[in-house]
Amino acid sequence: QVQLQESGPGLVKPSQTLSLTCTVSGGSISSGSYYWSWIRQPAGKGLEWVGRSYISGSTNYNPSLKSRVTISVDTSKNQFSLKLSSVTAADTAVYYCARYFWGSFDSWGQGTLVTVSS
Amino acid sequence: EIVLTQSPGTLSLSPGERATLSCRASQSVSSNYLAWYQQKPGQAPRLLIYGASSRATGIPDRFSGSGSGTDFTLTISRLEPEDFAVYYCQQYDSSPLFTFGPGTKVDIK
Numbered sequence: 001q002v003q004l005q006e007s008g009p010g011l012v013k014p015s016q017t018l019s020l021t022c023t024v025s026g027g028s029i030s031s032g033s034y035y036w037s038w039i040r041q042p043a044g045k046g047l048e049w050v051g052r053s054y055i056s057g058s059t060n061y062n063p064s065l066k067s068r069v070t071i072s073v074d075t076s077k078n079q080f081s082l083k084l085s086s087v088t089a090a091d092t093a094v095y096y097c098a099r100y101f102w103g104s105f106d107s108w109g110q111g112t113l114v115t116v117s118s
Numbered sequence: 119e120i121v122l123t124q125s126p127g128t129l130s131l132s133p134g135e136r137a138t139l140s141c142r143a144s145q146s147v148s149s150n151y152l153a154w155y156q157q158k159p160g161q162a163p164r165l166l167i168y169g170a171s172s173r174a175t176g177i178p179d180r181f182s183g184s185g186s187g188t189d190f191t192l193t194i195s196r197l198e199p200e201d202f203a204v205y206y207c208q209q210y211d212s213s214p215l216f217t218f219g220p221g222t223k224v225d226i227k
């Protein structure tokens with residue numbers, strides 16, 4: 001069974017770039033018709049899709065974040081990553097990496113809290 | 119953008135009771151790309167239902183999904199203690215591709 005694990009700094013200063021990595025284990029990131037996604041959740045609030053990438057490099061982003069988001073896949077490391085630039089306090093959230101298949105997200109990481117504060 | 123509305127906001131029930139959760143879309147959801155997730159405090163969401171009515175791997179058969187077009191329902195036939203959680207619906211469409219409903223909290227009466 002595939003497992004996903006987020007990693008990265010838990011504290012980012014305003015205006016800087018948030019960088020997270022998701023490591024996939026128990027399966028190859030290159031196999032199957034999967035997209036690799038990031039979803040976030042501010043404390044006590046609902047879920048917001050951030051974006052996704054396929055192994056080919058094809059990406060889709062939430063229009064509300066598109067100008068600041070980059071998602072990429074590294075097949076050699078079985079990882080994918082998220083970069084979110086020019087962060088503000090509104091970007092403080094738990095960030096989840098997830099695997100997308102056929103309209104839904106069937107595997108999720110445990111989530112990592114990122115706080116934007118000086 | 120398709121907006122999802124979930125009702126009720128909170129559902130207070132006792133173990134053994136039936137739970138019926140509603141998810142309504144502002145426009146028709148294409149090809150029934152509607153999913154349901156369960157989230158417990160401090161945990162990631164877990165996929166329960168995809169394609170409006172198909173149970174994900176390992177999901178007990180007390181969970182069932184139904185509906186089409188703009189109206190969808192998640193039913194828990196008999197609540198177990200571990201079912202008290204927040205439930206989200208999610209749709210896949212053209213832009214911004216994926217949106218989630220605000221959630222329904224099922225708590226113990």
